[in-house]
Amino acid sequence: MATSSSNSNPFSFALRGLRDREGGDCGSYYSIPDLGDQRIDKLPYTIRVLLESAVRNCDEFQITKEDVEKIMGWEKTSLEQVEIPFKPSRVILQDFTGVPVLVDFASMRDAMLELGGNPDKINPMVPADLVIDHSVTANVVRSQNAIQANMELEFERNKERFAFLKWGSSAFHNMLIIPPGSGIVHQVNLEYLARVVFNRDGLLYPDSVLGTDSHTTMINGLGVVGWGVGGIDAEAAMLGQPMSMVLPGVVGFKLHGTLRDGVTATDLVLTVTQMLRKHGVVGKFVEFYGRGMEELALADRTTIANMAPEYGATVGFFLVDHITLEYLKMTGREDETVSTIEAYLRANKMFVDYNEPKIEPTYSSYIELDLGDVEPCISGPKRPHDRVTLKDMKTDWHACLENKIGFKGYGIPKDLQNRVVKFDFHGRTAELKHGTVVIAAITSCTNTSNPTVMIASGLVAKKAYELGLEVKPWIKTSLAPGSGVVTKYLLRSGLLKYLSDLGFNLVGYGCTTCIGNSGDLDQIVADEITENGTIFLHVPLHSFQSIILKTLV
Known part of the structure; x- marks a missing residue:
């Protein structure tokens, strides 16, 4: 089933029906392969998500055929700093930044009422989720009732704010507000809110998200393109406005081998962070690929994706594969939903099956890591990318005490260090x-x-x-x-x-x-x-x- 705007879309010829393995009707979708352009096979997966969004939303006003061509020619245009419009599938907010957004929407309703219109018409045009997770403080610790005591303090301190949010949860359509005590926004996003593939009135398309928290990037571990933006950009997206962005370069990060016993995802992410900061990835997408992906659990992938702000990239993306699908099932997504997700991504060349031959995408630059080389490590003392192997921790700390004041120094005289x-x-x-x-x-x-x-x-x-x-x-x-x-x-x-x-x-x-x-x-x-x-x-x-x-x- 197509949307009502499909007839005005110059790419409506690419609108296709999708059936699952049993031949059941899954809905309709814009087929990227049906655009008939060989360049698509070499596009990084993250760029394919941008391309699909532009094709699906092309109206020759906000998004034009020229914009689609810019993305299609990514290999050349990404070197030219061209701008493209991007419409995310949804927006996610945490409470600190979500409250001002909700206030603005309430103000718009007041303005609509003053103009004699219907204020109930003011709602987000794309799905928006708000998770209340930044309010709790660890005031009470080392106590069996610490969680209850801290939540009571949280509600007492935020009574007015929470009352406003509760009103917003019922007043606005297309907005879900997750109450306090449910979890951290990124984990709630991962376990519950993420769709991976949207099914909206029968139209299927990739999940993508803009969030008002810098670590929104964690969702890229689930194969959902997403990153953090400011409140104004989030509001604009909620009101249906495309975000103007520079078409990014994409760094291909190839993983192979297996982590050694005793080496954790934390050790891995600190190693990856150091490597990517040295490589230089500011303003770029990073796309992880390779057979080493099969050795990384979904939780390990999201650990790496979460740290994108620390290594400077816009996103750290992991392709959707069988491990992703297993995680979706484990977190309660219905089998039929997971089946549709797989069918759609396979049809639109956005799924990775390690047992099938595939064309490796072209990347702006390449970096490689053997997982077997990762050592137990920590970071600091002041910055997450100042990686220190665990065996060198004591030596490094004493050096930091004596070094001149800076990120790796405190300038403590030798006679005072002990x-x-x-x-x-x-x-x-x-x-x-x-x-x-x-x-x-x-x-x-x-x-x-x-x-x-x-x-x-x-x-x-x-x-x-x-x-x-x-x-x-x-x-x-x-x-x-x-x-x-x-x-x-x-x-x-x-x-x-x-x-x-x-x-x-x-x-x-x-x-x-x-x-x-x-x-x-x-x-x-x-x-x-x-x-x-x-x-x-x-x-x-x-x-x-x-x-x-x-x-x-």
């Missing part, structure tokens, strides 16, 4: 020195929804508990998973108990420490740091196993 400050912490003798960990937060959406890394963390906690080890009481510890699913599998595996016993109690489902919502340090610790000028460490989830090990007595 200074230890002792103080009374609620009746217990405590000590601080340069490099002391004072915040250990398992709170990054990149990792706290990655089952392999989370289970590894729980196993380390279990072993530590069995050995009688404990975390120093003046370290602020917390666990804020990206999704309630994490809590369920940690409970079922029996590992949540050990994390809690070490002080990593569940404090909420939200961004917490990674956006500065760690809550205050104990005043005694804060005063000692301020008074003595101690350089302390806040350890977010960059190297999962090492967090707990660093904080153990």
